[in-house]
Amino acid sequence: MKAQKFTLSCLAIIISLLFGALILWLMGKDPIAAYMNLLQGSGLMEKAKYAGRQSMFTDFMSFIDAMTPMIFASLSVALALKGGFFNIGVSGQMMAAGITAHILAGFIPSRILVVIAGFLAGALIGALIGWLKYRFNVSEVVSSIMLNSILMYLITFYINTFYINPVSRQSKSIVDAARLTISGFRWEKLKVDIALAFPLAIITALILQWVLNRTTYGYEVKAVGLSPRAAYYAGMNVNRTSLLTMTFSGALAGLAGVSYFCGYLAAIQPGTTPSMGFDAIAVSLLGGNNPIGCVLASFLITVISKGTVYMSSRQHIEPEIASLITAFILTFASCSAVLDRRKKK
């Protein structure tokens, strides 16, 4: 079962990369060189030369920095899917967590506080979606999409009114003491970005894996997600379980939000939702909605998205090619999910 899922995911990746290679080749580029550039840009392969204070190690560290929020975001989607919810509102939850942490950090610059604020802000939005579902039977897909817009415009309004950096046209930056990434840390002769939230992301994935497989709560989440009527028959409190699942899913999205807006980035871009919230759906599907799988899939997708800057500069290709390959992977990963389901019937 598990092995089969893994094979399907690998297949989706391989086919997508072949498609990408085909497009690169049609454009007259060398696909192998391009893919090697992706690895080089992510600090997984040695580049030909480095600028001052940079090395493969610094590239790798900023790759980790970019990957951290993706892990949280995909875990958020995965948990919701396990519990029978399609949390398409990760973006909005991320923004809500980000702005809350920004504001609080303005009063008390503390990293712990930023993490807690992000967790709680996301949890609150998640709980709202869950509550709307069981109190008024509002589809979580609809409410979370709507909340994406509501939150994005509210936050945009707030930033533009009170919190704008007139030069960058973004929000003001979070103070360094509260930022979850130590940017440009001097180590030997290098400038390294250190993602402090990365260990937390890995630990969260492990905890989530354990909770889903080894606790009664995880058992309830899966039963409710797979068959709410059987769960009810089993004497489970279906509503409470659903509400908790969405709350925790929102909380994970909140952690993604703070590690993105108060870590990888230092500021919030008004007027747009982070695309990571949607990419996370692809990542979660690719990872088979399994927490460890999510970490692996985040790694892969981040290689593509992070390495693309270097690839496009070296090969003179538009960076959108990376999004294209990611889109291919999403398509094939969801095809394999369908394939998997059809096999079971």
Next chain:
Amino acid sequence: MAEPIVELRHITKRFPGIVANDDVSLSINKGEIFAVLGENGAGKSTLVSMLFGMYEPDEGEIFIRGKRERIDSPRYATQLSIGMVHQEFRLVSNYTVTENIILGLEPKRKFLGLLPYVDIRKANNDITELSERYGLKINPEDVIENLNVASMQKVEILKMLYREAEILIFDEPTAVLTPQEIKALLLVLDGLRDYGKTIILITHKLNEIKAIADRCAIMNRGKLVSILDVKTTSTDEMARQMVGHEISFTTEKKPAKFGDVVLKVADMSVKSITGYEAVKGASFEIHSGEVFALAGVSGNGQNELADAIAGLMPCSGGSVILNGQDITRASVREHIEAGIAYIPEDRHNVGLVLDFTLRDNFPLRQYYSPAFSSKGVISESAFNEHGQKLLERYDIRSSQGGATITRSMSGGNQQKAIIAREVDMRTPLIIFMQPTRGLDAGAVMNIHRQIVAERDRGAAVLLISLDLDEIMDCADTIGVIYNGSINKIAPASELSVDDIGLYMMGVGKTA
């Protein structure tokens, strides 16, 4: 001599793991009612599905009107004027009768000679005329979702006739009907034969065949056993050939020893999901060591009654008392803990989490208890041991033991798993809701033995079934439910099948 209109020669069809049809040859004459008789899983449905183009045979040939045909789709079957009424109706529920019937063959007219539109008035007239000709009275403008099952079946039949089908296949048409509706349907079939239609009737009900069919093919485990002339063959002989051996219709059981009252249901009322009163003031008692069987036509409140006793639905009135404890307003979990095991009717959506492994499904109603977890952490070893124990003790067949995904198992083994799980809780009350629906004779016998064994252990058993044979076989006491009320309660020895049939129809209600 009548001419054969359908001829099957050496048809073999295999599915992974089983041979559904094994070298079946038969020919069906024009204008006859040809019955195909067999137990569940004997291969009847597969055989006729090939005639309707839903599967293609692996080996063998099909001749229609003397010409060899490769029927690769229902569309082509329709062109050959073959029609089929499936067990599950295929109707668009928010369309009218007419719209459903003409779907795909709409009579068209052109507005101003240019814009085509469906001539619904002509269609309505056509359908009315068609329904009157064949005695299938129906209002063509009714919307499907407002119709009862019997009327939907009429629509399905009209759909075939509208397409000018000559060979009409009916897959278990009477399974969903009440006795009166069955009578009406048999009359319709008879009338269709008079119009020269050829009818292929799949069923496992012997008396229907006796009443109407001309000839009858008997299938057992994918093989054609024989083709009989119905007039000259007794139903006992048909039954014997169907099962392949002399069947004892009764489960052996010792005389019942009733103990104390375990379950006392007093004046219970239950509202259905849609809000009408499905159970109205039902009262009965079940003793320890008693099988109380509740008979009734489908949809007379059995589901709501069972769900309410098991705590899945709230009672709107009355009380449920288990061993002296009032559990009327208790939660589902409190019902489980009070000691009610429940084998629900819908084994796929309610009784099991199909995508769980077998091992994870066994503790479904006990996972939180100290035997399986402590402080919210599941004991994997307890799950494994429990799974292994049940697999062995109840002889559940699965390809990968406890790690088997439940969805991949056969229906019989899924039901075995549910019964194993519930029976193994050793509760004072066990509710069996339609426990043998869709299972083959061997599995049915096993489940009946289990029901009696639970009774002998001292459990109170509530058996709710639509199958009168099952009720006669297992019951110590029989209750009959009609329109949400319990119409009659009597010891099983005092009621005949005919009596029960009458009470099921509401006779004696006022007496």
